[in-house]
Amino acid sequence: AQKVTQAQTEISVVEKEDVTLDCVYETRDTTYYLFWYKQPPSGELVFLIRRNSFDEQNEISGRYSWNFQKSTSSFNFTITASQVVDSAVYFCALVGGSNYKLTFGKGTLLTVNP
Amino acid sequence: NAGVTQTPKFRILKIGQSMTLQCAQDMNHNYMYWYRQDPGMGLKLIYYSVGAGITDKGEVPNGYNVSRSTTEDFPLRLELAAPSQTSVYFCASSPGTVNYGYTFGSGTRLTVV
Numbered sequence: 001a002q003k004v005t006q007a008q009t010e011i012s013v014v015e016k017e018d019v020t021l022d023c024v025y026e027t028r029d030t031t032y033y034l035f036w037y038k039q040p041p042s043g044e045l046v047f048l049i050r051r052n053s054f055d056e057q058n059e060i061s062g063r064y065s066w067n068f069q070k071s072t073s074s075f076n077f078t079i080t081a082s083q084v085v086d087s088a089v090y091f092c093a094l095v096g097g098s099n100y101k102l103t104f105g106k107g108t109l110l111t112v113n114p
Numbered sequence: 115n116a117g118v119t120q121t122p123k124f125r126i127l128k129i130g131q132s133m134t135l136q137c138a139q140d141m142n143h144n145y146m147y148w149y150r151q152d153p154g155m156g157l158k159l160i161y162y163s164v165g166a167g168i169t170d171k172g173e174v175p176n177g178y179n180v181s182r183s184t185t186e187d188f189p190l191r192l193e194l195a196a197p198s199q200t201s202v203y204f205c206a207s208s209p210g211t212v213n214y215g216y217t218f219g220s221g222t223r224l225t226v227v
Contacts, residue, residue, distance in 0.1 A: 004156075043202065043220070043221055043223075044218070044220050045204065045218040047215060047216075050215060091156060091157070100145050100208060100210060101159055102157075102206075103159075104149075104156040104157040104158075105156055106154060106155055106156040107154070
């Protein structure tokens, strides 16, 4: 069975603060993929990143960075110098083995205040 | 290239009514999925299909039916709408290789009153 836990239900920060969104996963598969999606107030799902289980390198994309640690089954997401436009619900998701079915966490609502 | 198209975007149903949520993709993807999103609960898989003529239940299939007669279309049927089916529904597709990711539709917001 697969499970994704996003323990932070809501986070509120002031603009320009750094913020980290936590994601912990469970899977018995040795090959799996982890994803982060952003859902802005408009409602669509925006793909942010995909990481496979064999690639533990951290990744940075502009103000976004991701820390993947297999030892703690975590795939955390950090936004540096947050902006109001970062306000959204962020989902972590997992697909394991060859079943191709995405399992989502419950999401974290991030509010960035001016 | 339209990607995944869902219709309608919004719908209000009365209890007991039936309706079909439409989903179409033009990327020749084999895999298609229906998810529902409830506040604070993330997205849960309702049904999925690995190809035309093949469908299977996901985590929350009760109250829904699907069919997959073509590669392009994957409609979701609600036979007797209940208030518990008030939700946002997302359709998605993938080529069956995770490296190519998943494409989501823009969602259908359904309210059952």
